[in-house]
Structures are given as structure tokens and as C-alpha cells.
Amino acid sequence: MLSSARSVSAAAQSRGGAGGAEMEVRAAQSGEIHVIVGPMFAGKTTALLRRVQAEASNGRSVALIKSDKDNRYALDSVVTHDGAKMPCWAIPQLSSFHEKLGIEAYDKVDVIGIDEAQFLDDLHDFCCKAADRDGKIIVVAGLDGDYKRKKFGSVLDIVPLADSVTKLTARCELCGRRAFFTLRKTQETRTELIGGADVYMPVCRQHLHMDGQIVMEATRIVLDLDKSTVRSHALK
Ligand SMILES: Nc1ncnc2c1ncn2[C@@H]1O[C@H](COP(=O)(O)OP(=O)(O)O)[C@@H](O)[C@H]1O
């Protein structure tokens, strides 16, 4: 079921022949916008996939989109950090979605899931049109803040448009408490830097100001210690 999202929309595309009446019914449906934010590893993508999957199980036609900047695990799927995945449309900006899908197929889609929303600059405009004008249910997942805790892309700009906003938390990798923020472990300073646990870790407020390099070094020492313990046990 998880893998059916794009094929549902692709099927919608091939059904064709949408009558004007159906278009009117769809436009008359009330749209919704639901926003899921939080730091990395908080379960945003997991929550998005669950919601889209539930909508598909209820007979709605769903389409899943992500920014094509996210090439971490696969380009044609939305993938969680623990490997759950679902086919998607990977696009540079949301305005290209209509063109990719085709107008008739777009008209048939009820629910649009959007992942990695922080990388999609035309998020506000797209959500307005899709929910207010076209009656779509939009579920958006993305980072509210970057590693400096500055607002990231347009995610916060859609909060005033939203029916619901959910802020998820992860577990601080250093103490296990609730983590609201994402620490970058490298010295790289550009805002956009694609990566996973190799580059980022979730942290609580207390551990936010740890120097990433020190954390990396400490991790390396612990791992080296572990390895030498394993080696000395093996020699016994
Ligand atoms: N520090 C971590 N490093 C790697 N994976 C983690 C870490 N913390 C949690 N995870 C895993 O990531 C999953 C959440 O993944 P995902 O839904 O992709 O999160 P998000 O989209 O918020 O980054 C968790 O259920 C857990 O299994």
C-alpha cells in the first residue's frame, strides 16, 4: 500500500475523460492544509506517509511530492530514516507538478503529500491555490528551522494558511531527552546541505551549543574504544 501513491496518481492520469461536472464537484470540496514540522529524525516523513497511506486506504486519490534536492536514499521515492518508502514525484518546484501530472490527472487527485518542503520555494503559492481554489487536502512535512534555528524556506509562511500544525520532537542523541533542534556536525556553513546521520543529529536545548567537531571527535573516540575492546576480547 505504501508504494501505491504515485501509481494512484498515474492511474488517475490514464483514466482521462474528466467531465466538467466532476471538476465542479472537486472545486466545491473544501480544501485543507496540514503542516508537520520538527527537527531531523523526529518522524515527520513517517507521519506524512502514514497520513497519505490512510487517505489512500479510504479510497482517496493521492499524490506524493518531494523536492528533487533530496537525493539521499532514492530520487523517485520518499524514504524515512528507517527505510519505509513510497513512490513520489521528485520536482524542483511545485509549479512543475501540474505539468508533470497533467491537468486531468491533477483534477482527480484528492490528497497531495509534500516532503522536504523547506526546499520548495513556491510552497505558499501552491498551497493557497491547491487548497483554497482546487479543494485539495495538502499534507506538508518539512523542517521549520535550519541548523542555526533560523526559519527554513517557506515552511513557516504556510502556518497562517493551515488547518493544523504539528511539531514533532526527536530524542537528543547526547542525553535522550526530547530534541527540538538539529545540530550540524561539520564546519559547513551553507544553509542547504543534504545529509543524514553522517552530518546531523537531533539535540535538546542543553546540547544545542555543542561544537559539532567535538561531538564527531568524541563519537570517533568512543567507536575506537569499542573496536579495541572487541579486539582485546577476541584475543583472549
Ligand atoms: N539520531 C538518529 N539517527 C538515525 N535515525 C534515527 C535517529 N533518531 C531517530 N531515527 C530514526 O528515524 C525515524 C524517523 O525517520 P523520519 O520519519 O524520516 O524522520 P524525519 O522525516 O523527521 O527526519 C525514527 O523512527 C527512528 O527510527
Ligand SMILES: Cc1cn([C@H]2C[C@H](O)[C@@H](COP(=O)(O)O)O2)c(=O)[nH]c1=O
Ligand atoms: C538542519 C538542516 C538540514 N538540511 C537538510 C538535511 C536533509 O537532507 C534535510 C532534512 O531531512 P529530514 O527528512 O528532515 O531528515 O534537510 C539542510 O539542508 N540544512 C539544515 O540546516
Ligand SMILES: [Zn+2]
Ligand atoms: Zn541533550
